[in-house]
Amino acid sequence: MVRRLETRKTWFTEGARALRVYLRARNGEDRLPSDEGWYACPLCLTTVFRIEVLEEPDPMLTEEHVPPAWSGGTVLALTCKPCNSEGGRLFDGEAHKQHTLRKFMSGESSEPVRAAFTLDGVTTYGDWHMTGTTGMCMFGVPQANNPATADLMTEAMDRYVGPDAPDLRFTITPRMRINPDRARASWIRAAYVAAFAQFGWRYIAQPALDPMRRHFTDPTSVPLPVLSMTDPQGDTARREIWIIQEPAERRCVMIVLGQHRVLLPLPDDTRSLEDLSRAWVGDHDLTQRARFSASGILLPWPDKPLYSLDVLPTDNHR
Numbered sequence: 001m002v003r004r005l006e007t008r009k010t011w012f013t014e015g016a017r018a019l020r021v022y023l024r025a026r027n028g029e030d031r032l033p034s035d036e037g038w039y040a041c042p043l044c045l046t047t048v049f050r051i052e053v054l055e056e057p058d059p060m061l062t063e064e065h066v067p068p069a070w071s072g073g074t075v076l077a078l079t080c081k082p083c084n085s086e087g088g089r090l091f092d093g094e095a096h097k098q099h100t101l102r103k104f105m106s107g108e109s110s111e112p113v114r115a116a117f118t119l120d121g122v123t124t125y126g127d128w129h130m131t132g133t134t135g136m137c138m139f140g141v142p143q144a145n146n147p148a149t150a151d152l153m154t155e156a157m158d159r160y161v162g163p164d165a166p167d168l169r170f171t172i173t174p175r176m177r178i179n180p181d182r183a184r185a186s187w188i189r190a191a192y193v194a195a196f197a198q199f200g201w202r203y204i205a206q207p208a209l210d211p212m213r214r215h216f217t218d219p220t221s222v223p224l225p226v227l228s229m230t231d232p233q234g235d236t237a238r239r240e241i242w243i244i245q246e247p248a249e250r251r252c253v254m255i256v257l258g259q260h261r262v263l264l265p266l267p268d269d270t271r272s273l274e275d276l277s278r279a280w281v282g283d284h285d286l287t288q289r290a291r292f293s294a295s296g297i298l299l300p301w302p303d304k305p306l307y308s309l310d311v312l313p314t315d316n317h318r
């Protein structure tokens with residue numbers, strides 16, 4: 001705990017210094033209080049904080065995992081508590097459900113999925129477990145089923161027992177409400193924080209990313225175009241930052257988070273997010289696996305915020 005607080009304090013100090021350097025270079029220093037040591041939440045950029053907010057027991061700046069902790073992410077930045085918890089509630093939970101369902105449908109998951117089981121017009125509800133690729137079993141959930149319906153199901157099942165029984169044909173419908181736009185935004189949000197860790201304040205302050213930040217705060221305020229692609233065969237441990245250079249019309253920053261690839265603007269990009277989405281997605285059928293060829297520069301994955309575009313050599317005297 002102590003070690004992590006020390007780490008957070010170091011991250012805070014470095015982030016505050018980089019923010020000051022960035023604003024000074026743009027003659028925007030008056031946007032911060034005059035004394036040193038102010039850090040902004042990179043996800044909302046609305047509030048600035050002093051280092052005291054890191055103190056336990058209720059720190060206002062918290063550790064942001066990239067990608068989300070459930071998918072094996074590590075801490076990559078400090079974000080404000082409301083952004084961090086809202087991100088989990090609004091976006092990451094949806095991505096997790098989508099992942100669970102995908103794994104379940106492909107028979108790879110040991111996690112159960114709540115499902116409706118329908119046989120001869122009778123439907124009951126329970127938790128489905130896949131065991132290997134061929135086995136499955138269902139545990140009924142008593143409070144989810146009316147006892148009379150459960151009896152009807154038992155009767156229906158009995159018709160399929162015995163040497164002359166007909167083939168059993170039933171339907172399983174997963175009952176999981178998933179918001180795919182929110183799930184996609186979870187990956188976009190994680191990629192945004194990764195890009196912040198790599199490039200810093202100047203990168204995230206570019207106008208093209210304003211709608212993205214507004215979406216993170218309130219997803220109903222502004223829609224986001226399609227900026228993420230999924231490769232179900234991809235290695236879940238992959239973490240990469242690419243500067244895509246070729247083909248020229250697809251130049252962008254691409255963040256690879258396991259099976260997800262997120263398109264972000266280049267530093268000082270003049271295109272809108274819609275332009276960027278169109279360059280990659282166009283008329284592509286998103287239900288099909290994406291096949292693109294592109295090349296560029298692979299950057300090492302950061303293990304802490306680097307602010308590589310903020311701290312210019314001429315600022316070293318500070």
Ligand SMILES: [Zn+2]
Pocket residue numbers: 041042043044045046079080081082083084
């Ligand atoms: Zn925030």
